[in-house]
Amino acid sequence: MTETTTTGAQWQRLDPRMLLVHPVREAIRFIPVLIVTVIVGSRSDNPGWGLLALAVIVGLALGRWFTTTYRIGPENVQLRRGLLQRRTLTVPRSRIRSVDVHADPMHRILGLAALTIGTGQQADREERFHLDGVAAGQVPELRALLLSDRSEEAAPQAVSEQSARPEPAEGADIAGWQPAWVRYAPLSLTGLAIVGPIVGLAFKYGVAQVLLDSDTIHDLGGRGAMFLAMLVLIGIVVLLAVTALAACIHYLTTYFGLRVLDDGRTLHIRHGLFTTRQTTLDLARLRGATVKEPLLLRLAGAAELEAVMTGTSPRQKILPQAPRAAVERTLARLLSTGPEAAVAQGDAAAPAMIGLIAHGPRARRRRYVRALAPVAVLAIALIAFAVAGQPVPLWSPIVLALLLAAATLLAEDRYRGLGHAVLPATPTWLITRHGSLDRDRDCLEAPGIIGWTVRQTFFQRRVGLATLTAATAAGKKRYHVIDIPIDKAWAIIESVTPGQLGHR
Template sequence: MLAVHPVQEAIRFLPVLIGVLFIGRNGQGHIWSLVGLGIAIAGGLLRWFTTTYQITPTHVRVKRGLLRRRELSVPRDRVRSVDLTAHPMQRILGLSRVVIGTGRSDRSDEGVTLDALAAAEAARLREELLRRTAKPVVTEEKPAQKELSRLSPVWVRYGPFTLSGIATIGVVVGSLANLFNETHLDPDEFGLLNSVIGQLAAAPLAVAILEVTVVAAILVAVLSVIAYVLAFWNFRLVRTDGTLHVTRGLLTTRSTTIELRRLRGVEISEPLLLRAVGGARCMAITTGLRAGRGAEHGGSVLLPPAPLEEARRVAGAVIDSPPPAGQDLLRHGPKAHRRRYTRAFAVATFITGVLLLLWWLAKWPTWPWQAALVLYPVGALLAEDRFRNLGHALTQGRLVFRHGSLLRRRYVLSCDGVIGFVMHRSFFQRRAGLVTLTATTAAGRQHYACTDLPGHEAVALADAAVPGLLEPFLVRRE
């Protein structure tokens, strides 16, 4: 900690220190920068002097803070996951960061975190916290391991289609803009930037747009590949007795343990660009792991962007049931089909109508509303694709839902993990006799919807998935 935290604090304050160095007047900017650097290092040192932790048979306790002393205590029976991460400096020093997930703390920025422990001690602590038996283990034999998947170098070709580089470009552009603003730098002083701007200004508008688009696409693709390699290099999914172990990362390594007894299903996600090249992701639906923060940053990833068949195979191997991940699903009928087209054409009509009124009343040019007419064929293609991707099934004690077009998702949810159903009908759904059936669970996103089911099919599906749950509310016909 004495080696890692001062460096972390110095890096965190680096933009401020650079700003002070440039803004400082009378030649004293470097002095104030050194003062700020000293304060950052002192803050990192104080974290070691004021942080202690204790592991008892019943609780995990962490104390930290100097002026604001804080103690966090978590019962051991509430521990859901223990993740190990290590950035490059920690790996050089043989250290690891332990993040203890309780299901509740994972949804906030502050959790039970021990940073940094010796790598061997961190691994031992993970095994101890995830051990559910009170009796000590009498054998030193390692549990049998079965490798379910390992990263193939050819999967890197899916990196450009994840578009993760867009976020990197946004961060870089925002940081440069903030640096120029804080340091009062004049962009005109950079010759390369001036030449690029001059070339774009001299070129025809269509050519300039094409050039910017091509450069942006290449940049996004390159950064997306780099992000893919950094996040998923050395990826390995291993199954042991009662757990799944996921390890990944090039510079910063991450190790996640998922208990099979808390696993409630799997999700296969296919964003449009990734689906176009035959790729998909696979995530776990389990209690105690983050949801909604992205597959790369959460702890639920079971497979990085990879071939769809590999995603289906891994999903089947994880839940010990290959068929649900790739089987054909039941369609939702002509009313759901018509509803997709109605919504697509309604949006196209609204946008075209507004532009037409602006042309008529506000003397806008004619090309905007004429260009908006392309929304009708595009909407028809999108509606057809959304309907073809809509489906459900109940097989081997598992609910299978699929929906989406720009982002197609298939959920394979264990019926044992379903704790309730919500049947929602909008005004237009009532007129069409359709229902959105939502299965609620304590795992993952906590609610998984099957949209636009015929009413009688929704009731029958819910009753068959969890027998007896709807019995008090059903009137059965003889």
């Protein structure tokens, strides 16, 4: 990277108010060190050790501000930081895909924000372009400048808080959060992800063993098993309640006040209660959207919405758990602002509402065979044990019948969730859906597809089915049309991307 790409741009420092933030953060981060030094100092009758450690921590924190500078050139942006080991991070402006802005409570009190540039590549903390401490009033102009594709124009030498434009109010409000949506929060696995590790840690350190070895259980004698079963049942109920409460709290603090704004060129997503977050996405990189329908959310008439974009996270969430009607309405308005400006509103609504084509009886049989095969193997094993004279539990037929019913329902739901459609709009859309416990409906536009794969396993070849995979640089990279008749696979390729099929 040549130095001329940033020639003329001045190095700038972060906001001086970060001199108040860095010492507090570092002191909290090194609390264990401070506690140890205080203990050592008290035992040696020299309390100065604790003060010395605090002075070193505060000095390092202040040095972070003095050694961090950045500049925005016509072609590149650069970040220089480090006290003992200096680093200079250079990012071409053409590689910038998104700008993420967040502000924790301390930032908000001081009128600051942290700005992170996304380039579409996974990077650790040291390799991210992260400006922790710019004035909140500078954010709109910095964001617009970083996402601007007019690299031939010279960048401003500095962005002052007084000259910064106010937060843009124009643009369509395509989605807005409703407080009633919090009722869907317990239907996700978020609460379990929060509470589960705590419960697992408790069991690891012998909580269950202490309960089993307690004198109360032994004193109850024969009634101990019933008491223990009741205790486990109460524990499960309490755990479910705590999990649901944790999921609701996480949902409120994360997505409170969510708004999705579209100004025709970028998509602005804002949300957060204590720590606010603003994500700006370039709509020129939008390639479609995914409606996520996990089983519990689907039963409650809700879903989630994610954008399919190039150069950003494969899971760029637009709407969290929300009513299905709100998700479909947002999806229709989102797809009407894609990279093809000629898309009409009516055509854009079609990927969200269009009915899907079923994959036929052969795909249905495959769903049933794959779901019922384990149950059949278990039944054969039980019969073999019985014939051999081995004892078989009396409750095994009941369990087997329950497993058979569950496998049948799963197979039918998996088949109902299987489908695809090709929408010959402008541009052409490929819609595909699959899954049961975790179901996705993917809407992918044809210009974003860069290749196809038609795959047949041994068993698929026996029944004339195939799995069609559309390769793209966006989102999950691979989007599957599962168990489709082989003759229809080639027809889909030709209808979505004419001319790419070639000769077979």
